[in-house]
Amino acid sequence: MYDFAIVGGGIVGLSTAMAVGERYPDAKILVLEKENQWAFHQTGNNSGVIHSGIYYKPGSFKAKFCRDGCQSMVEFCQQHNIPHEVCGKVIVATEERELPLLENLYQRGVQNGIQVARLTAEEVREIEPHVRCLAGVQVFSTGIVDYKLVCQKYAELARSQGADLRLNTRVDRIVETPTGQILETNNGSFETRFVINCAGLQSDRIAKLGGADPQAKIVPFRGEYYELTPEKRYLVKGLIYPVPNPAFPFLGVHFTRMIDGSVHAGPNAVLSLKREGYQKTDFDLRDFAEVMTYPGFWKLAAKHADEGIQEMIRSFSKAAFVRSLQRLIPEVQLADVVPTHAGVRAQALRNDGKLVDDFLIIKGQNSIHVCNAPSPAATSSIEIGQAVVEQIPEPSRLQVAVNI
Known part of the structure; x- marks a missing residue:
């Protein structure tokens, strides 16, 4: 059984895997991506801009995460020799x-x-x-910056922490169990104590599979x-x-x-x-x-x-x-x-016709769902990953076999 299963191998999912591994170094972590490569969708087809945060409402997640992420992304690229300017x-x-x-x-x-x-x-x-x-x-x-290169480094670091990263694995069904959830996929079933949904374009559907209300489409x-x-x-x-x-x-x-x-x-x-x-x-x-x-x-x-x-x-x-x-x-x-x-x-x-103008992170039963993470999510990815980890319940409540 895995302690954490992350659905989605874009920049937010991989950053979250890295953040979970840093917080819980002894946890068994799984990342599932339905495509044959990381950063295949939003991350791999964006403009490559490290945004400043000038556009976003003061006090919003976007404003804070983007401002801080602008700095942390540059520092990450400097640390790992990723071309940027x-x-x-x-x-x-x-x-x-x-x-x-x-x-x-x-x-x-x-x-x-x-x-x-x-x-x-x-x-x-x-x-x-x-x-x-x-x-x-x-x-x-x-x-x-080239965010595909950033994602490759995120994946490399998550794997070095012991995470099990699997491509070509699409989540089709989520089944609740007394100890967590079973993710049924096209490549077999995986049991986990906690699910983190970072599925981007499919995030609302994954949330519904897990019994959570995404609050928007x-x-x-x-x-x-x-x-x-x-x-x-x-x-x-x-x-x-x-x-x-x-x-x-x-x-x-x-x-x-x-x-x-x-x-x-x-x-x-x-x-x-x-x-x-x-x-x-x-x-x-x-x-x-x-x-x-x-x-x-x-x-x-x-x-x-x-x-x-x-x-x-x-x-x-x-x-x-x-x-x-x-x-x-x-x-x-x-x-x-x-x-x-x-x-x-x-x-x-939302159903009332209003766009969700901030990052939207929803808690479910033994799960967290990132249900709105468009631009500037790539810039903010390190901060989003850390924010997700902050919302994970204490391991004692999850029966996660990790050291704290």
């Missing part, structure tokens, strides 16, 4: 109506304890010569990217973001210099017709039906109809996508960008 970023206002919103962002950065600076248009151009704007905010602590949003052609990469020095619409849950299309030197532009945000659907044509009847019959989705869609239509137009029209980019860098032309990968964000949505 603390390049900073600029957030720029391109219209008069955005100036008060930009000031609000600056003030939020100050409230969250982040090093930020106001910039004039001329000062922005000193950092990003090709940007045209009215004003900007510089965020000094933002960085870039995962609705998948696909983010599509372009990238600048190599000869046009000079247009972007680091990270360039627009002022986000505070009423819309996404940040808007932006430019990101990746750790390999390429420059990605995007993402937009459109409803995915499959939870793990990275192509426009991907479709899953169960996933689609769940969203279409969920009252919360239609309440959300009605509230953000205009923004949703614009996102869909950008999805099917390269010209519309490029026009969004030209708001930041007017020199960008159609021929300067080519399609690249897409990612899918697991966003928890």
